[in-house]
Amino acid sequence: MKNTIAERIYDFLKDFPPFNSLERNHLMTLCEQVKVGYYEKGSYIFKTNEELHNSFYVVKDGAIGIFRDAILVDKCDEGDIFGLRALIRKSNYQLSARAIEESITYAISSNLLEDLITSNTNANKFLLASFATNTLRPYSNTSNGRLYSQEGEFQDNNGDFIHLQxxxxxxxxxxxxxxxxxxxxxxxxxxxxxxxxxxxxxxxxxxxxxxxxxxxxxxxxxxxxxxxxxxxxxxxxxxxxxxxxxxxxxxxxxxxxxxxxxxxxxxxxxxxxxxxxxxxxxxxxxTNNPSFLIKEVKRAQSAEKLLGIRIQVQGLMERYLKQHIPIFFVSKIVAAINEAICQRAIAISLEEMKNPLPTSFAWLALGSQGRREQMLLTDQDNALVFEDVPSAQYKKTKAYFLKLASLITKKLNTVGFEYCPAEMMASNPKWCLSLSEWKQQFNNWITHPDEDKIMLSTIFFDYERSYGNRHLVDDMSDSIFKSIDSYGIFLNFLALNAIKNPPPLSFFRQFLVEDDGEHKDRFDIKARAMMPLVDAARLLVISYNIKGHNNTILRFEKLIEEEPQNRDLYAACIDAFKILLRFRTLQGIKHNDSGRFIDLKSLNKSDRLKLKGCFGPIRDIQELIKVRFNLSQMM
Amino acid sequence: MFARIFNKPRPDYWQKYIGHFKTKHKNEIAGRRFVVFDTETTGLDVSKDRILSIGAIAVMNDKIDVGDSLELYLKQELFKAGTVEIHGLLKGGNDVKIPEEEAIVSFLDFIKDSILVAHHVGFDVGMVNAGLTRMGLTKLRNKVLDTGVLYKKTGFCKNKENLYSLDYICDQFKLKKHDRHTASGDSYLTALVFLKIISLLNNSKKMKLNDLFFNSDRRGLL
Missing domain, CATH: 3.10.580.10 (CBS-domain)
Known part of the structure; x- marks a missing residue:
């Protein structure tokens, strides 16, 4: 018999996972048994401790809030699934579901779905993943339905990279x-x-x-x-x-x-x-492997040649990502090649300088490059530190290094690392300083923090020496930690900064996209999701006086060593960061940009779910920071 | 003439249909089956026009049960080209069509003693009753509710004198309109409207079934 209504429901569900992996006739059977519910704003679909219904729910229109006690823990909008507990038939509902907008839901018989998905692994996996995001202990190692399965697939394969090929x-x-x-x-x-x-x-x-x-x-x-x-x-x-x-x-x-x-x-x-x-x-x-490319970098005689290699790196990276090679390996390789390119650009520039070096110096990579997390070609952020010279020679020395820096930044620009619009580059007299000037600078930021200085700290604290005198850099780091030790409240300011961007609750309508400007209606994955993790890792590592670890993933690994009791949380942060990094990189490749702004409409449901899964750890680590640094007093 | 009707042996399906009404129901909305339905017809004259299709769907415990629905296309000799553009049902058409009598038998079997709900229910019930009469039977015995009348009890309604179309009410309720002017699509939309009205009227959850049948307009006459 013809069933127009079921066909409409089919048309709606077929685009959303897990239904999109069901066969047409199976999904149609499911649709023919749907019960449609209408809920006024504020009315409950189910309440905590209520006996399980024999169905789970899909939001057709409107929005359903999932509440633990009175706290909103998740928002479900069009196409989202909730009430999956009915599928596992264990105890009563643990959470409440309440319409936060006038809503229409489809109730789908759990028995029926169960029959259909036991044979369908894709659908099964998706449901497990959805369920994992809604369980009480999402980071537990025992839950098999982790969202991170994709990142975890190669996790055990820690051997030499070449083995993977x-x-x-x-x-x-x-x-x-x-x-x-x-x-x-x-x-x-x-x-x-x-x-x-x-x-x-x-x-x-x-x-x-x-x-x-x-x-x-x-x-x-x-x-x-x-x-x-x-x-x-x-x-x-x-x-x-x-x-x-x-x-x-x-x-x-x-x-x-x-x-x-x-x-x-x-x-x-x-x-x-x-x-x-x-x-x-x-x-x-x-010829398309990392060691070959690094050899090529070392042989390159011009910035143009380096650009050619950088383009090859891009291709290599795309291939690795497609092969699902762990993002951490990929980022390590890209960082190593970027560093080699940078070193080569410096070496070529040094040859171009007519006069010999007046004193030793070190070149610092800042920000994402300093953290070795730079996957795509983004702006260059760098600084230069040179050894103290007698004041009579200072002017001449500084002029020399400024000239060198502008040669280097120009080459990097040719390679594809565009000039930093905020002029955070060694060619800027403000960031080309002697060792004692840098120490003073950092001390000033630490002892007289304001919003701007904290912002600068977050960029400059992630420095890494990519060329030059190691001792200069070590000396600088020691001085920074000494300043922080003597002025502990700086950490609280840093902590405040680390939680200033709370994660969005979910991709709910216009809830978290940019309000205006060029990127209107797009989601800023860098500011909203990645930076909170980067900031948190930096803060906590500094609070433990751990030096020499700039990479966010390595920082969290260090933190696990320091605080085994928080292993689950930090591990979840690592997973989330890997997912976000891969995601951003793929977006960047796809749209040939920095990948920072994501058009939510272009995401499919499982991508959205995957991203949404990253917000949990962010929320939790910010909570930890709030408590640990007594931020409630400061706000 | 009356003798002819009364003496005619009633068919089994009719006996069965009548039999359902022996069941006593509580005066509660919960647990009671409503059948929301709509008919597409050749025109608006109950005595001359004919039903082309019937869409019906059950509502129980505040849920529309897609699994408990009926969609029928009728074979009719009467055909008016003018109404095709409204309902889109061609005389030939691709849908499987059944004779009117068979359709009405299916309908009776589907509705049982449920409360019938439709938008401007008088017309749809009238069309079915006309069909029953042609089959030598009496009228439907079900209680009926009209979403057009129920709507007037809600706070949404500004002027109780007006007649409100299903389109108008859907717009007021911000319901997306799919498959308008097919019997199934309209019955589904009407069911949504019905659920919405029930939840608007029943926010205290204390409303009894009979309250739905109480016509507030009558108060003026007392």
Whole structure:
């Protein structure tokens, strides 16, 4: 029988996970059994401790608030699911659901869905993930339904990075039988434009002929042209299994002094041939690997050449992200290459300077580059510190370093790191200072904090030496920690700054998007989600006097060591940060920008859910900061 | 003539339908089944025009039960090209069409003794009754509620003298209008309107079923 209403419900649900992974007829069955509810603003769908309903709910129109006691813990709007507890049938409702706007909901029978999703892993996973975000202890290691599964997939694989790149069978292997005449085999090779042919028997490799064999055995007249391939082939062949890493394959070639490897199902010649790997394939794959690129950087003689490499890095990064390689590895590699580029730009600039260095100096990368979290080409933030010189020489020395700095920043700009609009660059006389000037500067920020100075501290505290005299930088760091020790209240100011951007509750309507300007109606992932984590990590690490750790992920790892009792929270922060970093990078690649502003409409439901899952840890770490630094008194 | 009607043996489906009314119900909204329905017709003359389709959906415990719904398309000889542009039902059409008698039997079986709800219910009930008469049967016995009348009891209604269309009320309630002028779509919309009115009138949760039938306009006559 025709059911127009069910079809309408189908049209609505089919776009939202987990329903989008159900088959049409299954989803239709589900829709035919939906119960539609209408709720006035303020009325309850269910209350805490109420017996579980036999259905869960999808918001059709309006908004439903999920409350723990009187506290709003989540907002569900169009397409959001709530009341999933009905699916696990355990105890009564733990939370209340109340319409915070006039709402229409679809109640979906939990029995029916259960039957349908047990066979559908995608839908299953999504529901578990949704459920995990609404459980009381979302960070518990025991909950399998973590949102972070994608980031966690490679977590155990901490080995050398090269292991992650397994050999790819590039083309289907070109094969012939052992009684094929050599000239026919040569013709097959020519037609397929390959330098080798595998002699196979029932798909199992028994020998190989390469261009070299034709040259040394046929062209020399040792064997006649009408010989059979069997007579000239090299046998047996060396085989490797699928998923061997590039490094291992290379070792095998070197060890056996061969240029071609057969890839078989189990790595022996007794199983089916799946591909051929040549030395050339390895060379091709390695021109796009990090160590090759770093070598290239070191050889580069101009900023233009560095730009070319930086573009290759972008490609490499995109490939890694697509392969779901852990974001932490990717960010490490990108940071290492960026650092190499920066060092090279400095070295080239130093060569261009006519006069020798008046004294030693160090180049500092600031902000995201200093934290080694810079994935996309963003603005350059840097500073320069030079050794104290007698006051008579100060002016000349400073002029020298300013000139050097402007050469360097210009090169970095050519490479693609645009000039910082706020002039936070070493070429600015304010940020090209002697060691004692820097110490004074930091001391001033710490002992006389105001909003601007705190803001500057947050940028300059994440400095990392990318070139020059290490002692200058260590000296500077020591001085900073000494100043903080003697003026502890600075940390409270820093703490206030760290919580000034509370995380949004959810992506609820216009609730958290930018109100005006160029980025109207877009979500600022940097300010709203990433910076709160960065700020929190910095504050807590500084409060523990931990030096030399700028990276947000490493900072949280340090904090886990310091406070094992807060492991769950810090680990959740790490996960959230990884998700956000990957997300921002992908957005940036997609739109060819900094990835900072996200158009919420372009996100699908599971992306939104994933992002939303990151807000929980942010909220909790800000709560911890509030309590630890007694911020309620300061507000 | 009366003798002919009274003496005619009643078909089984009718006996069954009548039988449902023996059940006594509590004077409560909760637990009571409402059937919200709508008919698309060839025109507005109850005596001459014919039903082209019926959409009906059950409401119980403040929920519209999509699983408990009915959607029928009728085979009719009478066809007016003029109304096609409103309801979109062509005489041929692709929907599976059944004879009027069969449709009404299905409808009776679906509604049982539920309270019937429709927008301007008099017309829709009248159309069904006309069909029943053609089949030699008596009128529907169900209690009826009119969302047009119920609406006037809510605070939304400014002028109780007016007649309000379903479109107007949907706009007032900010309900999105899908599938307007199909029997199913309209019955679903009417069901939403009905739920909204119930929750507006029943915010204290103490309202009894009978209160819905009480016509506030009558007060002036007392």
């Amino acid at each position: 397994s050999v790819k069978k590039l083309k289907p292997p070109v094969i012939c039988r052992e009684d094929t005449p050599v000239d026919s085999a040569a013709k097959i090779m020519t037609d397929n434009r390959v330098g080798s042919i595998i002699i196979a028997d029932n798909k199992k490799p028994i020998g190989i002929i390469t261009d070299k064999d034709l040259r040394t055995k046929i062209a020399t007249g040792i064997f006649p042209i009408d010989a059979k391939v069997k007579q000239i082939m090299s046998s047996p062949v060396i085989c490797i299994p699928e998923n061997t890493s590039v490094a291992e394959a290379q070792i095998v070639m070197l060890r056996d002094r061969i240029t071609h490897l057969c890839i078989t199902k189990d790595g022996t010649s007794h199983t089916e041939l799946v591909g051929v790997l040549s030395e050339h394939d390895i060379v091709v794959s390695s």
